[in-house]
Amino acid sequence: MDLSFSPEEEEFRREVQSFLRDKLPQSLSGKVRTGKRLTKQDYEQWHAILNERGWLAHHWPVDYGGPGWTVGQSAIFDEETALAHAPRIIPFGVSMLGPVLIRYGSEEQKRHWLPRILDGTDWWCQGYSEPGAGSDLASLKCAAVRDGDHYVVNGQKTWTTLGQYADMIFCLVRTSSEGKKQEGISFLLIDMKTPGVEVRPIILLDGEHEVNEVFFSDVRVPVENLVGEENRGWTYAKYLLTYERTNIAGVGVSMAAFRELKAIASRQKKNGRPLLEDPLFVARLARLEIDLENMKTTNLRVLAAAGKGAAPVAESSMLKIRGTEIRQEITSLMRRALGPYAQPFVSEALDEGYEGEAVGPEYAAPVSADYFNNRKLSIFGGSNEVQREIITKAILEL
């Protein structure tokens, strides 16, 4: 057993750190650190900076523009970027569609779409869920009917994250209602500007416009936008869902957030002493830290096994469950740390350039909204209940 990174990997860590020092604009890291809203341009700027260095699609094969990193390097990159308060990489093009195209797309599709993901020409969004098809995704109804050189799409998608920014949406659509419902699904790329596509906002409980409903009425999509074969879309969708394992645990994000939590607890006061000295709060922090340390190693074990070709189905569900629980617990403790100041919520204070006076400690502004928003972590990407179903199916063998 050797838990340490290799000297080459440690050298790589220093390279990432120096890149972040030089290239990550403070205008971006400042916003991330203080929980301000990021704009579309902010994300695009960060994507462009990473792309220039060849680090945007870091799990793509070298032939397609990936840097050829080991799993260890990927883990280091995730950790360091999170600790430096870099914006997240928007996953829809880079982490979701890219790998599917690389594995199942035609040469022409790869040549056309992959460079546009890298250079930011297309902002992608994910059109899987429907009002009647959430956990039971295979029951989706949004239909595509072949008409000459086109598919004609009718139906609805929902919960489409940042669909309001998107140029393109990759959709699971029904192309057949015969046989098993998984066997009539196709994977289609749709231009959001096509006539008949309508995007309507859904406001979340924190007041933010983050997700959307997308309606399709007689939307004509050229047949060359079908990925792979008709009625094989479920296979590609499953590949996509299990592909992105490296970051499922969100170790880097949790490490950065935990550090912030400790900083808050050292500044909040209870009985005239720092909250960081309160036995009850410290016990909560300690339990969380232990869980996080344990998960870091679990994550590396899963990555190492995956690097050797294993397909860790149950383990990746374990990482999703525990990773999201830890992130939720961190925001929960941040909220608790604030005491009465968890209640005020001045939404404008989260905008860039807000000049008003802070209510209470300046780090309080985004905390409760973040806590409520992060309830989503255990719902999307396969709910934590569905993940437990996957684990028991894999281990129980009944």
Place this chain on the structure above:
Amino acid sequence: MDFSYSEDRQMVADILARYVQQRYPMETRHRISGSGMGWSPDHWAALAEMGIAGMLFPQTGGGFGGGGFDIALVFDQIGRGLIVEPFLGVLMAGHALILAGGQEELVGEVIAGTKLLAFAHEEADSRYDPAAISCVARKAGDDWMLTGGKAVVPQVQAADRIVVSARISGSAGEAAGISLFLVEAGCAGLSVRAYPMIDGGRGGELALAGARATLLSDNGFAIIEQAIAAGTVALCWEAIGIMDELKAQTLEYLRTRTQFGAPIGKFQALQHRMATVALEIEQARSAAINAAAALESDHAVRERAVSAAKYTIGRVGTLVAEEAIQLHGGIGMTWELPLSHYAKRLTMIGHQLGDEDYHLERFASLGRAVA
């Protein structure tokens, strides 16, 4: 033993429940909650007319309730309707005025609905400790001048008069020397920074720079503890009302939402989660009953029951709010569904008048004192 309300109390509860259903639906609530005022004079007047403000106060103070279960029945309904009106401040400040004495006329106007009160006690660094008061009072002729700050005062903008705690001697952390004052809203030396709350309604920070005040009592601490006890019982019952709503809404969803060809309530994984939620809510209700029953008891009995209840509500409230959202899936995350607003309010009750950890510790130390 009898765990039901008396007939006349039940009648008040029913009238209030009907009002909430018919006159305070969710769209109305959101409109009021998000307005610049964050409360509604029309609704306040109507509710006072129905005698709801009077239910909060004992006969000795001109009201017709004021006991633990009177407060309980009102706040239970406030929870069910997610009412943002300034009941909590009126309750706590009103109890303080009655205990201090000499303000019968003002209390009468409060009960009639023509005057509103706020209770400004906690400070930026006091973190629930009722003795951690730094605000100071200096004598100025017949009056007093207050200097300092008060933090996160619910619906302070609505108040005509504010009950404010300040020291005439001692320093933060000492119970002795804390006195209670009455301050006129809008008076010189008083400024209010008001803001929206994440769970609806508004709150505010008070800055006092030599604000003129009337002394209510120089034995402030005992009164403050009683006012906080009444406020805590109120919050516990507001939470009970909210939890009953969350449970009902979630059960209904489990029965009607289908995935994999069955109502999701057929999945045993979710059934057991709901069973735990139901069990915990009943435990929380018992805690809230204990606290309401102890409100007029001696200090030691009262305070332990109050802390036991608020601890339980804090712990169970978080569980119920999180489970209600989770079991709804994506739809539970939306602004449009009332459920998310119940969940937010329930969570934030955990941040008012002492959180779970504060009351756990307090319960333990009060126990040591008794033993």
